[in-house]
Amino acid sequence: MREISYRQALNEALNEELVRDQTVFIAGEDVAIYGGAYGVTADLWKKYGDERVKDTPISESAIVGVGLGAALTGMRPVVEIMYIDFIPLALEQINNQAAKIRYMFGGKCTVPLTIRTEGGAGRTLGAHHSQSLESWLIHIPGLKVVMPATPYDAKGLLKSSIRDNNPVVFIEHKMLYNSKGPVPEEEYLIPIGQADIKRQGRDVTVITYSRMVLFSLQAAATLEKEGVSVEVVDLRTLLPMDIDTIVASVRKTHRVLIVEEDCKTGGTGAEIGMLIMEHAFDELDAPVKRLAGADVPMPKSPVLEKLAIPDPERICQAIREVLQ
Amino acid sequence: MTHEIIMPKLGETMEEGYLISWKKNVGDKVQKGEVLFEVMSDKTNFEVEASESGYLRQILFQPSDQPIPVTTVIAYLTDTPEEPVEEKKEAVSARPEIPAPEPPTARNTEPAAPPAERIRISPRARKLALEKGVEISAITGSGPEGRIEEKDVLNYLQARQAATASYQVHPWSPIRKIAAERLSLSKKTIPHYYLQGSIVMDQIARLKEELKKAQKDYTYTDFLIFYCSRVIREFPLLNAALVDQEIRLYPSVNIGLAVALEDGLVVPVLKAVDTMSLEQIASQVKSLTARARNNQLKKEETEEARFVISNLGMYQVENFQPIINPPGVAIMGVGAITPRVMVSEQGSATAISLVMKISLSLDHRVIDGAYAGRFFFRLKTVLQQPGLLAV
Structure with a gap:
């Protein structure tokens, strides 16, 4: 199978959906002429023109608001928030409007809105451009939150997000755009809400998502040489969370490490850990452990930035502790 | 009041x-x-x-x-x-x-009584202990700070079973397990049948003595391998293998020799044995059995056995029916060589002869009784009159 980058996979997903459905359009800062801050919308403006690929003013609230309004009137917009760090500026539209409208109108309308954004550390962009704010978003009922780790998942899940009749926040990772992986030529979809076991193992389950999937797979390969068999569960979707896959894996290994790049306190890992307590307490042979980002504003220093988020070596160490 | x-x-x-x-x-x-x-x-x-x-x-x-x-x-x-x-x-x-x-x-x-210390135990271990009716206070935990984990409960159960059982569990070595599987499969799937007969070994014994005088010390097993290999050439089905629904015949004769180990059994193979001299056979038997006992056989030295000889004569066993070693289709059990009173064909004269009992176990899917009978008769004839082999 051919290998393409995460960026190209996303671009293909957008392109295919623009072709497939005339109600799909793209809007965001620099998405048209410039092709997107990370190049995901490259060449789409040339192909589809101003009507379907729109540059917007620098106003996150307006970007999501426009998308929401268009969605309510029958369009299927894909709006881009350049950095997840700016999502708070649009939270009124996301939280109080987009996520609630379908409920508050008794299901009489749908909100087929996709909000693409990107997060994570790794480019030493400092505290305002390196955050992982997914845990804020999974606290909003009515939203779906998707965080793919591989080009294959990115393409299949973006297409599903665009076709979904509910608001989806689709969070990419800035360090994954250049990563490559197999993606079939033919069309496919990946359902929202399904985790994927990226590596089968017997001794311990690592539950993770986004860039940390790659780090966890590296750690698993290292530990294999020590005779430790690590199962890596890639959640892919954080909301709704695939508790069935999590529980099945816990039943198999009885030990869990949760790895997240986001800071630990009040994070997604806390939610995963409690779900395990609620659904698989009797299966645990050791306390669930979390390895997460430090509870600090992301440092600008490259040295400190590395220390502020998990890396493969510390994932190995944490797995050894879970197995102790 | x-x-x-x-x-x-x-x-x-x-x-x-x-x-x-x-x-x-x-x-x-x-x-x-x-x-x-x-x-x-x-x-x-x-x-x-x-x-x-x-x-x-x-x-x-x-x-x-x-x-x-x-x-x-x-x-x-x-x-x-x-x-x-x-x-x-x-x-x-x-x-x-x-x-x-x-x-x-x-x-x-001065507290009235020391508060009972809470036992650290994982939920999984606690559930297992409950299911098995194990008092968790009896289990020693091996996890962090003495936490009882699943494996501790399992170890405890195992130890408890060992302590209360009226028997000891004898280790079942991997080599035995493999052998057990193969033997069971053989006995379950191969329609075994058995032929038995006596062979007068006076001539072979004499030959053995003569050669010994010439500083060539051969065992009865060496002689048996030698003569079997020659006779099998005339009866190629004894050297067949049944593989993938095919009866396969081979141009050269391979004879496996069952060798007892301390714990188990191994069958090293003499390949193209029908082209070897008695001397070559004797030296290879010596080398193979020595290395078998030291667990130094190479993998290929235990492969492609077809006709197999298993000798229990040294234990004064007279007769036994060994299990066929698949994909081979025949195995010969050799009993002790003992002096017997013989009656001549005319039924009059008696003599004392060295007699060996053998039994053949055969795969009826490949070899019928008459064929095996003819093989036995030819082998008996040759062993009783070794000179005939040249004819």
Whole structure:
């Protein structure tokens, strides 16, 4: 199978959906002429023109608001928030409007809105451009939150997000755009809400998502040489969370490490850990452990930035502790 | 009449109380329902009323920081002021000297009973212990800070079973397990049948003696391998293998030799043995058996056995029916060579001969009885008259 980058996979997903459905359009800062801050919308403006690929003013609230309004009137917009760090500026539209409208109108309308954004550390962009704010978003009922780790998942899940009749926040990772992986030529979809076991193992389950999937797979390969068999569960979707896959894996290994790049306190890992307590307490042979980002504003220093988020070596160490 | 005044039990959990004060003095008249003394329990003060009217005659405990167990007699009341106090016997012995007040910290350092230590155990281990009816306090935990984990419960169960069983579990080595599987499969799937017969070994014995004199020391097994290999050439089905629904015939004869190990059995193979001299066979048998016993056989030296010889003669076993070693289709069990009284064909003359009993186990899917019978007859003929082989 051919290998393409995460960026190209996303671009293909957008392109295919623009072709497939005339109600799909793209809007965001620099998405048209410039092709997107990370190049995901490259060449789409040339192909589809101003009507379907729109540059917007620098106003996150307006970007999501426009998308929401268009969605309510029958369009299927894909709006881009350049950095997840700016999502708070649009939270009124996301939280109080987009996520609630379908409920508050008794299901009489749908909100087929996709909000693409990107997060994570790794480019030493400092505290305002390196955050992982997914845990804020999974606290909003009515939203779906998707965080793919591989080009294959990115393409299949973006297409599903665009076709979904509910608001989806689709969070990419800035360090994954250049990563490559197999993606079939033919069309496919990946359902929202399904985790994927990226590596089968017997001794311990690592539950993770986004860039940390790659780090966890590296750690698993290292530990294999020590005779430790690590199962890596890639959640892919954080909301709704695939508790069935999590529980099945816990039943198999009885030990869990949760790895997240986001800071630990009040994070997604806390939610995963409690779900395990609620659904698989009797299966645990050791306390669930979390390895997460430090509870600090992301440092600008490259040295400190590395220390502020998990890396493969510390994932190995944490797995050894879970197995102790 | 004397009435006992006791430390009351003022609540379900109250084990002892502290006497705070007496509200009456010795000699005072007391009405039923009047407050007689004050007690503290669990930081709550209670005024205790008299349950009978009378005179307070004797006070056994003064207010102090020492706890008094509930139901302890602390004073006596009598109906009349003059009558003698009738102390209950146990009350007398229980009456202590009124202790001097001790520092208030004293009672904090003396808990009634040490609180039971909570056992650290994983949920999974706890569930398993519950299912198996194991008392978790009996299990030693191996996890962090002594946490009991699943494996600890499993180890405990195993140890408990070993301790209570009336038998010992003998280790079942991997080599035995593999052999067990192969043997079971053979006996289950191959329709075995057996031929038995006696062979006079006088000539071979003589040959053996002659060669020994010439410093060539061969075993009966060496001779058997040699003559079998030659006779099998005439009966190629004995050297066949049944693989993938095919009866495969081979241009050269391979003979496997069953060698007993300390724990198990191995079958090293002499390949193209029909082209080897007796001397070559003897030296290879020696080398293969020595290495088999030291577990030094190479993988290929145990492969492609077809006809197999298993000899238990050295244990004075006369006869046994070995199990075929697939994909081979025949195996020969060799018994002891013993002197027997022989009757001539005419039924008259007798002689004493060395006789060996052999039995053949055969795969009926490949070899019929008559064919195997002819093989046996030819082998018997050749062994009884080795010179015939040249013919």
